[in-house]
Amino acid sequence: KNEVEQSPQNLTAQEGEFITINCSYSVGISALHWLQQHPGGGIVSLFMLSSGKKKHGRLIATINIQEKHSSLHITASHPRDSAVYICAADTGGFKTIFGAGTRLFVKA
C-alpha cells in the first residue's frame, strides 16, 4: 500500500462542474502539498497546508489531520484546469512522499 494515495486516478468533468480530488496518507506529516502538472510537464505548487483550509481563486484545499485526509476542490471548472494534480506529504527529515497524481480532463 502506498503511503500517499490519491483518488480518482482519472477524472473527466464537464465545464462548470464542481470537482473533488482526494488524498489519503498513512504517515505522520509536517505539511501537505497540492501541485499541478500541466500537459507540457511543468510542476507548480498550488497549496501547502498543515491544518484547516486554504482558498485561492476557484481552488480550495482542506486537510483533516485526525483522519489523515486532504481534498482539493475546483469550483466552476474550466478546460484550462485540465492537468495532473499531485498530492505530496512532507514527513520530516527532508523526505517528501508524492502521490501518483490524478489526471483531470475538463470538457468544454
Place this chain on the structure above:
Amino acid sequence: NAGVTQTPKFQVLKTGQSMTLQCAQDMNHEYMSWYRQDPGMGLRLIHYSVGAGITDQGEVPNGYNVSRSTTEDFPLRLLSAAPSQTSVYFCASTPFPYNEQFFGPGTRLTVL
C-alpha cells in the same frame, strides 16, 4: 528571475553512456533536489542537497551522482546509463525544508 532551469529538455542515450543533467536556480535557495517521475508512480527523490558542499541520498540513488559546488548549481550525473533510467527528471529548490518547492521544467531521458 529565471527560477529553476534544466538542460537539456530531451536526451536519448545508449546503454552504458554517461551524461550530466544540469540544474540551476537563481533564487539563492539552500535546498535542492532531484526527482524522477515514472508512469503510474509518484515523484521519487534521487539525491538532495541542503547547501553548497553537502549532498545526501534519497529513495532511489543507485546509478546517479551529484555534487553541489555552488548554491546555484546542482548537476546530476548518470554514470553508465541503463534502460531502467528512462524517465522524466525534475530538479527542485526551496528556501527552507517543509516549504513550497520550485520545480524546473524537466528533462525527458530515454536510454536505448
